[in-house]
Amino acid sequence: MSEYVMGILILVCVNLIAVLGLSLLTGFTGQFNFGQAGFMAVGAYTAAILTTRADVPFVLALLAGMLASGLASFIIGIPTLRLKGDYFAIATLGFAEAVRLLVENLEKITGGSRGIPRIPTYTTLPLAIGMVIISLALVAFYVNSRHGRNCIAIREDELAAESIGINSFYYKQVSFFINALLAGLSGGLLAHYVGFIQPSMFGMIKSTELIVMVIFGGMQSLTGAVFAALLLTSLPEVLRAANAWRLVAFGALVVLIMVVRPEGVMGTWELSIGNLKNAWKKITARKIPAAAVER
Amino acid sequence: MALLDIQNVTKRFGGVVAVDTFSHELEQGKLYAVIGPNGAGKTTIFNLITGIYTPTEGKITFNGENILGLRPHKIAQMGIARTFQNIRLFPMLSVLDNVRTACHKYAQYSILEGLIPTPRRFRNEKVLTERAWKLLELVDLTDRAGERSKNLPYGHQRRLEIARALAQEPKLLLLDEPAAGMNPDETQGLMDFIERIHETFNLTILLIEHHMEVVMGLAEDIAVLNFGRTIARGTPEQIQVNPVVIEAYLGSEEN
Numbered sequence: 001m002s003e004y005v006m007g008i009l010i011l012v013c014v015n016l017i018a019v020l021g022l023s024l025l026t027g028f029t030g031q032f033n034f035g036q037a038g039f040m041a042v043g044a045y046t047a048a049i050l051t052t053r054a055d056v057p058f059v060l061a062l063l064a065g066m067l068a069s070g071l072a073s074f075i076i077g078i079p080t081l082r083l084k085g086d087y088f089a090i091a092t093l094g095f096a097e098a099v100r101l102l103v104e105n106l107e108k109i110t111g112g113s114r115g116i117p118r119i120p121t122y123t124t125l126p127l128a129i130g131m132v133i134i135s136l137a138l139v140a141f142y143v144n145s146r147h148g149r150n151c152i153a154i155r156e157d158e159l160a161a162e163s164i165g166i167n168s169f170y171y172k173q174v175s176f177f178i179n180a181l182l183a184g185l186s187g188g189l190l191a192h193y194v195g196f197i198q199p200s201m202f203g204m205i206k207s208t209e210l211i212v213m214v215i216f217g218g219m220q221s222l223t224g225a226v227f228a229a230l231l232l233t234s235l236p237e238v239l240r241a242a243n244a245w246r247l248v249a250f251g252a253l254v255v256l257i258m259v260v261r262p263e264g265v266m267g268t269w270e271l272s273i274g275n276l277k278n279a280w281k282k283i284t285a286r287k288i289p290a291a292a293v294e295r
Numbered sequence: 296m297a298l299l300d301i302q303n304v305t306k307r308f309g310g311v312v313a314v315d316t317f318s319h320e321l322e323q324g325k326l327y328a329v330i331g332p333n334g335a336g337k338t339t340i341f342n343l344i345t346g347i348y349t350p351t352e353g354k355i356t357f358n359g360e361n362i363l364g365l366r367p368h369k370i371a372q373m374g375i376a377r378t379f380q381n382i383r384l385f386p387m388l389s390v391l392d393n394v395r396t397a398c399h400k401y402a403q404y405s406i407l408e409g410l411i412p413t414p415r416r417f418r419n420e421k422v423l424t425e426r427a428w429k430l431l432e433l434v435d436l437t438d439r440a441g442e443r444s445k446n447l448p449y450g451h452q453r454r455l456e457i458a459r460a461l462a463q464e465p466k467l468l469l470l471d472e473p474a475a476g477m478n479p480d481e482t483q484g485l486m487d488f489i490e491r492i493h494e495t496f497n498l499t500i501l502l503i504e505h506h507m508e509v510v511m512g513l514a515e516d517i518a519v520l521n522f523g524r525t526i527a528r529g530t531p532e533q534i535q536v537n538p539v540v541i542e543a544y545l546g547s548e549e550n
Contacts, residue, residue, distance in 0.1 A: 146402050146409070147409040153388065164396065166396075
């Protein structure tokens with residue numbers, strides 16, 4: 001495998017980990033987060049500062065990045081997740097911008113807008129894939145647990161969920177926390193793959209890209225999240241020959257999906273042995289009338 | 296001691312007094328009804344009991360405990376379940392999962408166990424499924440257990456919403472216009488059903504209803520509301536001949 005393809009695959013994994021968190025928070029719990037890149041930045045900078053300045057082992061630095069990002073989720077979540085409406089979404093938007101500006105201005109610690117160079121490149125493809133598998137398994141188990149059902153209930157009807165004794169604030173905060181941990185992990189892996197981070201990598205564009213992946217793949221499908229991260233991360237690279245037009249094609253594809261299939265590519269469908277069997281039955285069932293006609 | 300004790304509760308929305316010094320005591324095991332013209336404040340009373348609104352003035356105690364200012368899920372956990380006037384199911388969840396979600400307090404496994412499979416999680420989920428299945432049998436919806444609840448016909452959705460409320464094993468059940476939009480046959484079926492759950496679970500029920508045959512046929516005690524005030528209270532026989540009630544519904548006779 002060429003280094004180039006391997007690089008794209010690592011980026012797919014990095015994006016996918018952040019998208020899985022968003023899928024849980026936005027897709028399954030119904031809370032829009034427009035500032036996912038801000039949480040990635042917290043994870044990336046925490047981990048990168050620890051490995052470059054303090055020679056902290058990579059694994060510990062990644063964990064510290066995750067925890068810092070998780071901590072940030074409480075700072076944003078506790079005041080805004082109790083409220084109904086769009087306050088939370090706006091707060092995440094503001095948070096991401098605040099993080100970016102903070103990083104730009106704390107030059108002594110973060111290197112300001114010039115960023116942090118010479119970060120050791122510890123992130124390898126097997127490590128990235130391993131992290132994806134662990135994250136995917138944890139999120140998949142979670143959404144199918146009683147806690148995951150409570151999250152879906154809150155998304156479907158928060159008032160009704162409260163009326164059957166579900167503490168909606170608690171479950172929203174847990175989803176937000178798990179989301180932030182995954183975003184922090186994603187940021188840490190990114191920093192130690194690219195070897196260099198700067199504030200502009202974690203702007204509005206990055207946040208938008210990630211939430212577009214969740215919506216594109218299907219808000220209530222982890223399969224969709226995997227599919228979207230794979231396609232939408234690699235597509236701009238595949239279309240690199242078309243140069244300036246590739247981002248237009250990217251945008252057009254997203255618009256097309258939203259018009260043709262607003263629930264996202266996968267909708268609510270999940271890849272599982274049972275669902276594959278059902279799909280196979282549907283395909284084979286169509287052939288039976290034809291056989292009957294022959295007789 | 297009354298199971299639910301509402302004392303002089305008032306709710307104002309700006310200048311509008313939706314509920315005006317409303318008092319009511321519900322005894323354990325009885326079936327109550329609140330009736331009144333549209334806009335009389337009936338649903339507001341439900342929202343005050345369940346914590347969706349906080350009263351401007353007054354006191355509400357349940358089982359001797361003050362429930363004023365508690366958040367809705369706390370009040371639900373104490374044993375007050377409700378249905379909504381405009382059905383509020385979880386549309387994308389299956390019929391079974393709608394009820395299973397409401398059974399969640401009967402599973403103890405933690406958030407961490409939600410992230411990984413453990414034997415306890417497996418056992419707990421089995422208990423939830425069994426509980427939910429029994430309730431679906433009670434409301435006769437087992438044949439549609441796997442369907443999304445939004446695809447059910449209206450009458451089935453009403454029954455599912457009641458099953459979801461019963462899944463919490465409440466002490467008090469609040470039914471907000473359960474017979475709304477039902478034809479006479481369905482209404483009769485619903486009345487038999489409410490009668491049955493009232494007896495089998497020894498439930499205290501408070502219902503809001505516009506169908507008079509439902510109210511008169513089921514309730515032992517009726518409160519009549521108009522413009523947020525209680526204008527009459529008594530047995531069905533007393534209410535039917537009460538001149539104040541007749542005036543509120545039909546207007547006064549001209550001399």
